[in-house]
Amino acid sequence: MKRALLLLVALLFLTGARDPILVPEISQHEIQVRQGFRGADLLLFGAILTPEGTRAGRDYDIVVVLKGPTRSIVLREKQRIAGIWVNAASAEFRSAPTFFAVASSKPIKTIVDDKTAAIYELGLPWLQLSPIGSYNPKDQRRYSAGLVDLMQRDGLYKQDTRGVTVSEQVLYQARIALPSSVQTGTYTAETFAINQGRVVASAISRVEVKKQGFERLIAVFAETSGFLYGLLAVAISVAMGVLAGRLFALI
């Protein structure tokens, strides 16, 4: 009897509280990589509202995942062979993100269980890399831990468990820094509102990172017409060598 009553109360509670909506925004939707680019600081912010557009009046945890374009990679592992460290083993992955940053309002483990975290890729340990070929789970864990460690050192993967601040149960904001070594392409920022271990709302927004002007020109030139690009490089080197000779002869 008591149990049935509890169930009823819970049911009322659940139906009464309809899922809120998330309104995300990013400080800039386009990042231009040009001369003097030293990285960018993105501000990801937004609001959590009820479908009626009023204050939700409940505590939500917010997780923001910013993911760069994915690429296929070979991850090589060094081992000591005959006294020197050489690349001995390798694993191939079809979709390793070139950038992956997670910011949350609390440590992920205290917000959701492992299963939910894995489904939504909430955090570096749950990165889905789609291995090519089959590896046993132990090897796969070792390789992805290796990749995460490597990318973290380069500042391309990061996790900040206190990176999101939620104010007045309505507004949230997170700051994520992109280093200058980011790849160009489309970055997706996914925001999740989580309540009692359940993802109740999510929303996606996009950021374009692209090379502009001279930098774009050089990258395209090098990629499309290698021969002419090479000639240009040679011409510049010879001209600068001659010029320096002339200049110093005057001094």
Place this chain on the structure above:
Amino acid sequence: MDVYLPIANLSVNGLVIVALGALTGILSGMFGVGGGFLTTPLMIFYGIPPTVAAASAASQVTGASVSGVFAHSRRGGVDYQMGGVMVAGGIVGTLIGAGLFRLLQELGQIDVVINLLYVLLLGGIGSVMARESWQALQAQKAGLPLPARKRRHHPMVASLPLRWRFYRSGLYISPLAPLLLGVFTGILTMLMGIGGGFVLVPAMLYILGMSANVVVGTSLFQILFVTMATTMMHSMTTRAVDIVLAVLLLIGSVSGAQIGAQLAQKLPAERLRFVLAGIVLVIAMLMALGLGWRPDEIYTVSPL
């Protein structure tokens, strides 16, 4: 001063790169041998991807050798016939080198091979240089004349078929010998981004037995054309030549080469050579230790 490198995809301190180029240039101006052996490893250490570093380093060697070639040819210090044969070999070498580069990249062993080559080359050349300059210094101290060098080519060279006369070098030998030497340095240039002067000069003196007054000029002549070929080859195959990085290096290296040439006339050459030998040996030793120590990071990523 932050400069964004469009091919390496990262931003670097431009002044550091210019200083690196200047170091290379000064060494090349002072000793007539390229300092490329320092640039590539230092750039990699600074965080530039190894492929981009090796591909872009060759162009600054081109710049640093141009004025040297002019200066030497004005006073008849270039054997064009010998240089031509070596350039032909060098171009073949860059082709072979490009194939090797791709193969090693696919196998994932390019970094280890580059490091091993550095250890072997620098170790060998450093010891030869150290021994020689030490002998020269001792002789100077004792007031004795330098022990006369036997200028004769290696018996292996003499056994090669076909013989040409190389007037300026004072040789009557098979063109296959300089051709093979050219091939060898072409491969090294492609793999390591160095000019190869470190290998060429001693090889021309002790293996081919060329007369000393054309050695430096001819080696610079060969380096000039082979580094040009290397830049072309990298632009067409690895597409890793970063023109912005190359220009920064060039600014340093072309002015460094001029400063180095002037310094060389003022400073005691033998003592400097001894110091340089010491630097080379220390670098070789550090790199050898680096191969044996557990690296800080045992994983590397490359695109598939």
